[in-house]
Amino acid sequence: MTINLKSAKSPWSALDGVEKLTLHPVKQSFNKEVVIPGSKSVTNRAFILAAFSEGTSTLSGYLKSDDTYWCMETLKKLGATFEFNDTDIKVTGIEVNQLPSKQQVFIGSAGTTARFLPGILGTQDNSEIIMTSTEQLAVRPHKTLHDALTQLGVEVNYLEEHGQLPISIKGNTETGGKVSVAGNQSSQFISGLLMAAPLFNKPTEIELTTDIVQSAYVDITIDMMNQFGINVDVSSDYKQMKVEQGKYQAVNLPLEADLSTACYFMALAALTESTIKINHLNLNSHQPDLEVVDILEKMGAEVERGADYVVISGPKQLRGNLTIDMNACSDQALTIGTLATFADGPITITGVEHIRHHECNRVSALTESLSKLGIQIEEHQDGWTITPGKIKSGVLDTFDDHRIAMSLSLIGTKVDGITLLDPSCVSKTCPTYFEMLQSLGITIDYI
Numbered sequence: 001m002t003i004n005l006k007s008a009k010s011p012w013s014a015l016d017g018v019e020k021l022t023l024h025p026v027k028q029s030f031n032k033e034v035v036i037p038g039s040k041s042v043t044n045r046a047f048i049l050a051a052f053s054e055g056t057s058t059l060s061g062y063l064k065s066d067d068t069y070w071c072m073e074t075l076k077k078l079g080a081t082f083e084f085n086d087t088d089i090k091v092t093g094i095e096v097n098q099l100p101s102k103q104q105v106f107i108g109s110a111g112t113t114a115r116f117l118p119g120i121l122g123t124q125d126n127s128e129i130i131m132t133s134t135e136q137l138a139v140r141p142h143k144t145l146h147d148a149l150t151q152l153g154v155e156v157n158y159l160e161e162h163g164q165l166p167i168s169i170k171g172n173t174e175t176g177g178k179v180s181v182a183g184n185q186s187s188q189f190i191s192g193l194l195m196a197a198p199l200f201n202k203p204t205e206i207e208l209t210t211d212i213v214q215s216a217y218v219d220i221t222i223d224m225m226n227q228f229g230i231n232v233d234v235s236s237d238y239k240q241m242k243v244e245q246g247k248y249q250a251v252n253l254p255l256e257a258d259l260s261t262a263c264y265f266m267a268l269a270a271l272t273e274s275t276i277k278i279n280h281l282n283l284n285s286h287q288p289d290l291e292v293v294d295i296l297e298k299m300g301a302e303v304e305r306g307a308d309y310v311v312i313s314g315p316k317q318l319r320g321n322l323t324i325d326m327n328a329c330s331d332q333a334l335t336i337g338t339l340a341t342f343a344d345g346p347i348t349i350t351g352v353e354h355i356r357h358h359e360c361n362r363v364s365a366l367t368e369s370l371s372k373l374g375i376q377i378e379e380h381q382d383g384w385t386i387t388p389g390k391i392k393s394g395v396l397d398t399f400d401d402h403r404i405a406m407s408l409s410l411i412g413t414k415v416d417g418i419t420l421l422d423p424s425c426v427s428k429t430c431p432t433y434f435e436m437l438q439s440l441g442i443t444i445d446y447i
């Protein structure tokens with residue numbers, strides 16, 4: 001019998017009990033501002049690093065969503081304390097080697113927690129942690145990370161299916177050294193090895209056997225390790241990384257807004273001939289989805305880049321006849337794929353084969369969804385060619401995938417009769433997503 005759960009719903013989820021919703025097209029273009037919630041990627045890194053730091057960190061602007069809730073609950077069960085108000089959270093770190101001797105944790109559907117935590121847990125002596133998840137996360141790729149941790153002396157055991165969650169992780173007194181690992185399935189494996197590295201007993205050298213997908217997420221990791229007092233030595237081609245032993249030190253840190261979430265609002269402006277100003281955006285951020293600003297500009301949107309904001313204004317007609325390699329910012333492949341249906345010529349998206357192993361098989365899920373709406377979409381192993389055409393109304397599955405739901409919702413702001421099933425799956429990273437659309441004047445019927 002499986003100990004994994006079906007649902008990642010948490011006290012921070014929204015739309016409890018809402019089975020579906022119907023969006024109504026925008027009647028008139030608008031000019032509005034939005035403030036985007038905190039970044040999932042930055043929040044979960046900050047929670048984990050703070051939980052393994054000496055002292056108490058204060059984190060402001062953290063994200064409240066399913067992924068961050070289960071990360072926090074897991075760290076609390078491991079001994080970290082979290083005291084929070086609406087904007088700040090104070091995290092007091094776990095004493096070295098003071099993990100519970102045996103503990104079971106549930107991490108929801110968060111790829112970040114699944115890949116960032118096992119290594120760190122393996123640095124602590126005398127403990128056995130059982131990591132369980134949703135069924136969705138259990139079957140995503142993990143084994144490459146676990147094999148690398150085994151090379152470094154961590155004991156990882158599969159409790160049900162080989163290569164899947166749940167796992168048990170046992171700490172050891174002899175850890176660290178050299179490890180070779182592939183980065184072409186998930187950048188999160190590299191981030192997880194890096195975050196654990198300073199806490200191993202020996203200095204750690206990581207050698208990459210391939211390029212890294214979405215490598216900017218590794219930059220975010222290195223940056224945040226720096227902020228918590230640890231330096232990483234990286235070769236210019238990212239193939240060699242060295243980390244000396246050290247202890248993370250508590251910090252006071254404002255956390256960045258989620259640029260992946262921001263993209264849906266930028267896309268909305270581009271699509272509806274509207275103007276949306278996104279406030280409190282770090283335009284020097286490492287978050288790779290910032291590249292969408294340039295993609296929208298290529299598609300004809302007007303962009304104003306301010307010191308800490310961006311304004312996107314949509315054109316009368318989005319441009320197509322483009323081929324876009326989205327390997328570096330693949331969380332947004334679905335967003336651009338959706339916008340492509342409204343362009344003036346076909347758009348080909350390449351480089352995103354690895355998103356077949358995200359929350360769902362995102363490549364085939366978009367093919368299925370757009371085909372259902374009558375759009376011509378040719379699926380490739382690493383993306384699609386999407387040819388704009390007349391779009392029908394329809395009831396669309398969201399595949400328990402927040403990005404499928406948020407991307408397909410954009411179609412409903414242009415086309416009558418788009419209904420999304422299980423809209424609360426947006427709670428993985430943005431529980432307030434549909435409320436934010438409503439605040440921009442979009443009418444939504446909840447059923």
Ligand SMILES: O=C(O)C1=C[C@@H](OP(=O)(O)O)[C@@H](O)[C@H](O)C1
Pocket residue numbers: 040041042111112185186187188191213214217218331354
């Ligand atoms: O490190 C991170 O915070 C993330 C890395 C990426 O995952 P992969 O590298 O597994 O594609 C990205 O898709 C995910 O949303 C967040």
Ligand SMILES: C=C(OP(=O)(O)O)C(=O)O
Pocket residue numbers: 109110111112331358359403429
């Ligand atoms: C792939 C994603 O999530 P995760 O952090 O679970 O990998 C995502 O948010 O698009």
